[in-house]
Amino acid sequence: MIPSIPVTDPVGVFFIVLVALFAAPILAELVRLPGLVGTALAGMLLGPRGLGILESGSLMEAAGGFGLVYIFFAAGLELDLRKLRRKSPDAVVFGGLTFLIPLGLGYAAGTLVFGLPVVPAILFASLFASHTMLPYPIVQTMGLSGSRAVFASVGATTITDVLAMLALALTTAGSGTDWFFWLRTLGVLAAWTVGAALLLPPVIRRFFRRIKTGGPSEFLFALVVVLFCSAAAGLAGIQPAVGAFAAGILLNRHIPERSGLMYMLRFAGDALFIPLCVFYIGMLVDATGLVTIPGTAMLAAVMLGVVLVSKYASSLILKPLFGFSLGEVNISFGLSVNQTASTLAAALVGYRLGLLGETVLGGTVVMFIVTCALGPFVTRRAAGALAVESARGIEGRSxxxxxxxxxxxxxxxxxxxxxxxxxxxxxxxxxxxxxxxxxxxxxxxxxxxxxxxxxxxxxxxxxxxxxxxxxxxxxxxxxxxxxxxxxxxxxxxxxxxxxxxxxxxxxxxxxxxxxxxxxxxxxxxxxxxxxxxxxxxxxxxxxxxxxxxxxxxxxxxxxxxxxxxxxxxxxxxxxxxxxxxxxxxxxxxxxxxxxxx
Known part of the structure; x- marks a missing residue:
């Protein structure tokens, strides 16, 4: 029997999705693109706006929704709180610059160019503010992970992640714009944060100290904490993604970097949950609409221009402030320009709440694809130039x-x-x-x-x-x-x-x-x-x-x-x-x- 199109049988749906999650990253890496870019393109191709093989029904919505929560949990879990506490001047300054400049430029574009109201404009602007250090392995391979440009970028990533999550929490908590709304939202967010910080850590400590089951039980316990925080945040009127981010921070200090549990959590996210969310986002995007729908191509171009100009301007300011060389400026830009899964997830949250339209979601995917290709390219070139600079610095030695x-x-x-x-x-x-x-x-x-x-x-x-x-x-x-x-x-x-x-x-x-x-x-x-x-x-x-x-x-x-x-x-x-x-x-x-x- 020939299956009908679109495929609705759960087994058939997951078979097609898993084949796409397996094959798309391999094909993308053949053309030197990150694997998640191939996953998003596969979702666009197989989804209802592409070939129509899959539909974005309840099954894919549930899978994508859990992947969305997991992305924010992983962001909190990977947060390096020790670097945040060090407060290195160049990292703090760069973190502030690479958050505020894209936020300001994005807000101006959202209100003046596209006529967005205040709250959607802030959420729109926050899409440009955070970043992921996708090309970090490149600088590690070239022996530059200890350079001040890389260290500043690592610290700035931690700062922008926290601030972007705060912006997401505030803009998705309601539809008001007066001072009372903002004060109430901040109060609820603060109360929920204090409650979670007081109640959950003793339970987490007791589990890891007293329960010596290891393996699957620890993995499932971590997922229970994530979903509990997400559900509790939803009941308090806060986005579940914010609760998942908080769960990642709470579990951060209890899960060693090289432990088996950390490996399982990363493996589950990298292999299944995060690609599922990216694939689902790709299914929601109308690829042909980026060209045929009036204004969509311009919106994508403006979004791309905002992120490139603002991120490079943030890096360029480091030259007069801290005496960065041009190579260090370019490395900082290459490490901070990448908009990856967390940016897509934030856009999906806004899309689900009706704060951001389908065209913004499509523009975010375009920004995701271009920056994930550009960031590693710039970083590789800049790292080579910086290596030559460091070599010339010792040219006079006998x-x-x-x-x-x-x-x-x-x-x-x-x-x-x-x-x-x-x-x-x-x-x-x-x-x-x-x-x-x-x-x-x-x-x-x-x-x-x-x-x-x-x-x-x-x-x-x-x-x-x-x-x-x-x-x-x-x-x-x-x-x-x-x-x-x-x-x-x-x-x-x-x-x-x-x-x-x-x-x-x-x-x-x-x-x-x-x-x-x-x-x-x-x-x-x-x-x-x-x-x-x-x-x-x-x-x-x-x-x-x-x-x-x-x-x-x-x-x-x-x-x-x-x-x-x-x-x-x-x-x-x-x-x-x-x-x-x-x-x-x-x-x-x-x-x-x-x-x-």
Whole structure:
């Protein structure tokens, strides 16, 4: 029997939806778009305004409604309250700017251009005020997560999320516009917040401390808290989404970042609930109406212009205020321009309440698609430029200041890593190439230490056999501190070339030195060590600067060479390349990518 169109059977509906949720993100990522963009487009295609295969009936409305609540719960759960308490000046200022400027410009567009009343205009403006740091993994990969531009953007995200949620709560609580309405709304919101903050935390603490069921029970308990807060907010005349956001904040401190429960909550949201909501929003949008309905295309263009102009203006003001470079300004813009699922969810709330029309919902989807494509592109370009800027900042350092460190944990990749490190090292540099094994403090630390010493002994042999190594006099030992490495406090150096890390219980002061041998201070130079994940960022001279060497490179971090290589080094590197594809070192493809002319 051939199923009728639209499909109404629940099994058939969920089959089609799940196929779309599976396939659409994969297809979107093939053209370098975020997966949720593909999900929204799939909803537009399969919905009643597209091919008409699915209808936005009670089944999809219920699924989308729960996904809507879950989006706001996830926003509260992911809120970094510690960064909010730090109150870094640039983060606070940027948070205020990137909220108020889009809010003001959006309110002006809503009232002056589209003639919206006060309350709908405020809700319309709040759509531009918040943002999601969608391209954050890009700056992490390039080793820029500690830069002040990124830190300011992270803090600003927390601030804008809270303020945007407050705006949503106030504008959706009723239809009044006088002072009594606003005071009553604030009073109800404050009373509900205080009540939830006093009553729920003891229950949550008691559950997690006394009930040791784990797994599904903890997951279901978290969902019960979310739905209870949402229902209680609805009874108090507050949007259920606001209650879900509050539930996320209340559960925030009780669910560790890397716990199994946090993994389950994120997995359920990322795999099912959030895509369901985005898919449902796509079903409500008339794609052809964006072109055929008069004024719809102009509204989408104005919304896109407001978010781009206001977000870039907010970032540009940081240049005179805090001395940000153009690269830092562009990174701040790239991280703050992205309007993702939470913006779509806020637009859906306004649409359901009749405060925002269908054209605004369609314009929000357009804004969502464009900014989610633009943000990562700008961030990637700006991060590369910022990396070059940081490299030029150390251009004046002598070869003696250059330090190259390789993290070794696999003997099979030791030789190609050492070959590449010596190729990058300036021949005039007296500094050694530093191989390091990180031994974590664990019950198996003694066994891991023996393995690490074996690998480092092989590194010594590899350095001794390397072309360009000094003769016998270079084999004189000297001992120096390797400060900052967890579980690796002392390093034995073969003069001029290579280091053997020895693990001990002592600190940097427990080091022996031969008379007359110069000390290598681990605190000097521009060597930044990140132990977690065994990723070691290296800042050396600008001519050929490895941003990071990790073992194995292909499993931890791609290596970007910032700047250009001179012809001599290019010829040497050509000898190490494989046939086609990315460069290979020692005949092994490590996924290296080269930048520069």
């Amino acid at each position: 070869p003696a200041d250059e330090r190259i460190l390789i993290a070794v944990s696999n003997p099979g990749t030791l030789r190609p890593l050492a070959d590449f490190a010596f190729l990058m090292r300036d021949p005039k540099s007296p500094e050694p190439v530093l191989p390091v094994c990180v031994v974590q403090d664990s019950p198996d630390a003694d066994r891991d230490l023996e393995q690490a010493e074996t690998i480092l002994a092989q590194a010594i042999a590899q350095g001794a056999n390397h072309q360009g190594l000094q003769d016998d006099h270079a084999q004189q030992d000297r001992v120096a501190g390797a400060h900052g490495l967890q579980g690796a406090e002392v390093a034995k150096v073969l003069e001029g070339e290579i280091v053997e890390g020895l693990t001990g219980d002592g600190g940097p002061d427990e080091k022996a030195q031969h008379d007359g041998d110069p000390e290598i201070d681990g605190d000097t130079g521009a060597l930044h060590i990140i132990v977690e994940g065994q990723i070691f960022e290296i800042l050396s001279r600008v001519g050929c600067q490895p941003r990071a060497l990790a073992d194995p490179i292909s499993e931890t971090l791609r290596l970007d060479l910032v700047g250009s290589l001179d012809e001599n080094k290019r010829e040497q590197l050509a000898l190490l390349r494989g046939e086609g594809g990315s460069p290979a070192v020692g005949g092994v493809d490590h996924g290296l990518r080269l930048k520069g002319p």
